[in-house]
Amino acid sequence: MGWFFCYTTNLIERGSMVIDNRGEIARTPKTIITFHNSETLQYIKVDDVVLAKQxxxxxxxxxxxxxxxxxxxxxxxxxxxxxxxxxxxxxxxxxxxxxxxxxxxxxxxxxxxxxxxxxxxxxxxxxxxxxxxxxxxxxxxxxxxxxxxxxxxxxxxxxxxxxxxxxxxxxxxxxxxxxxxxxxxxxxxxxx
Structure with a gap:
């Protein structure tokens, strides 16, 4: 079947997030996204920056x-x-x-x-x-x-x-x- 979205985990609390108004700081991961494969019963975790790069x-x-x-x-x-x-x-x-x-x-x-x-x-x-x-x-x-x-x-x-x-x-x-x-x-x- 393939991979399905399970849930996300925040890495940075909303109030403590560094706001980059000029785009001079490389993007840092803000969430970890967990996927599940129903055939192999495996779970993988990927951060949001890795998905954006893909x-x-x-x-x-x-x-x-x-x-x-x-x-x-x-x-x-x-x-x-x-x-x-x-x-x-x-x-x-x-x-x-x-x-x-x-x-x-x-x-x-x-x-x-x-x-x-x-x-x-x-x-x-x-x-x-x-x-x-x-x-x-x-x-x-x-x-x-x-x-x-x-x-x-x-x-x-x-x-x-x-x-x-x-x-x-x-x-x-x-x-x-x-x-x-x-x-x-x-x-x-x-x-x-």
Whole structure:
């Protein structure tokens, strides 16, 4: 049959929870969730952060599986972006700007994933984006990057899609109170 939810156990009392309004502290487990397997009669306990990472990783691996073959065949271009959170308070604000700039150059965005992160050296808050677009010609790439690269955002072409996705999967989860730590486009469109 499979695993079924049994009950949860709080690890932190409500009054003692540390509130992170800026998203600079890695998420810590707040509850332990217990599941039961009716066939094997086993119980397992998993914390809420592990479950959130599993959901995130499944979504990112679906992104990789969708675009892996098209990337190998060079049917698509993949942009890696690092975007300052202070300049773009939401990922949607950045994606909307990127869509407008790509549309002006007749480039379609097929899908993207993003992750909130803290810098290892300067501890600066930023987003990581992996963006799949229609194939960008060499003649267009220099003018496109001139418009896209600013002091608040850096872009490069991806050489290894699998390594880029695995890099994001290995990251911790950071998010301010009532905000998301990762996301993606609603659908991953396969180019024709």
């Amino acid at each position: 959901r995130r990783n499944r979504r990112f691996l679906k992104f990789l599986k969708t675009y892996k073959n098209a990337f190998k065949k060079k049917d698509i271009s993949v942009l890696l972006s690092v975007v300052d959170i202070d300049a773009y308070p939401s990922p949607k604000a950045y994606v909307d700007l990127l869509k407008d700039r790509c549309k002006a150059k007749s480039i379609d965005i097929h899908g993207y994933i993003w992750l909130r992160d803290i810098g290892d050296k300067e501890f600066k808050r930023h987003y990581h984006f992996i963006i799949v677009t229609s194939r960008i010609k060499n003649s267009l790439s220099s003018t496109l990057f001139e418009k896209l690269n600013t002091k608040d955002a850096d872009h490069i072409f991806c050489n290894n899609l699998k390594a880029s996705v695995e890099y994001l999967i290995a990251k911790e989860m950071y998010s301010p109170l009532k905000s998301r730590s990762y996301g993606s486009s609603r659908s991953f469109i396969i180019p024709k």
